[in-house]
Amino acid sequence: MSRMNNFKNVLLAVIFSLSMVINFEAAWAGEKYVAQVSEFKGEPIIERGSDIIKVEMGTRLQNKDSIKTGSGGSIGIVFNDETTLSLGPDSNLMIQSYVFNPSGSEFSFVVRLFKGTASYVSGLLAKLSPDATELITPSASIGVRGTKFVIQVDGI
């Protein structure tokens, strides 16, 4: 009988810890937004996994999101550290890895511009960790020690 109780206790403990993990992940979801749309024109979209999200004012972005502006579209986004990026028409950009965690001393800003035009203005991240910022195109990689540049990638 006591063995049965022990088994029950262990089972309860396992279920409890599993639910903690799930809760923790749910809480973590609040932290996973890395940037926000501040303005846009036309009908840009965000590809998140297999989902396609229509951009609205204030739409929040996550790591691995792809932004496509389409013909006639453009978009301005602000990252958590105040870095800004804006994209002109027919642009395709992916947020590969963005981490701004000053209290944990973790910084990363890696985005890929596959085609189109972009304007970048650095925020806190490039000031705190100058080597953490990288913008990658099909033909080059750009390291940024501040503060503003524009880039145009001709598609294939």
Place this chain on the structure above:
Amino acid sequence: MKEAGLALCFFVLLLLAGCAKNRSLIVLLPDSSGEVGTIYIRTDQSTVIVDKAYNAVAAIRDKDLQAPRPMKKEEIETRFEKALAIEPQQQFRVKKWIVYCHHDSTELISDSRNDFPKMISNLLMEPPVEIYVAGHTDRVGTEKYNRELSKRRALAVKQELVANGVNPSIITVCFLGDSTPQVIESGKLQEPKNRRVELVMKYSIEE
């Protein structure tokens, strides 16, 4: 006539080949406060540094990078018109101060010590929204030790700011050890310019 047709075909093929090369054009610009930064452009073959405003580099796959060349403002405006037009308005400006420490110590060198009162009075007169205090070291010692040392350096500066009346709730301490040198040490591990604490301040811009 036949030659002309052939020439045209050749020309079209050249154009197509050109497109398939996948070109990236990068132009450094001054930011809204007039500051001009530095960017490093790398391909598999080469690296080019751009540190002058309106200088441009074209990167073409499998080709060496050319030296930066100035680009006309009108051309920049035409090429990047739509992206520049939708740039988010800057809500904050970021300022950085650096103080230097003695070897293996949290103690500031005398120049930095002398700058400190001016820094504090600036921070009190015009309080930032946030202050990040980031400790750094050179490469003498182990990575783990340097992380600890950079933490001690940052905490010492924070303590001094707070003791002089800076609101502690706006301060975040970061410690980067020897991971982010200010100057790359050529062979030697000791580098006074890398023993430092950086204060990065975020100020809101009044409309």
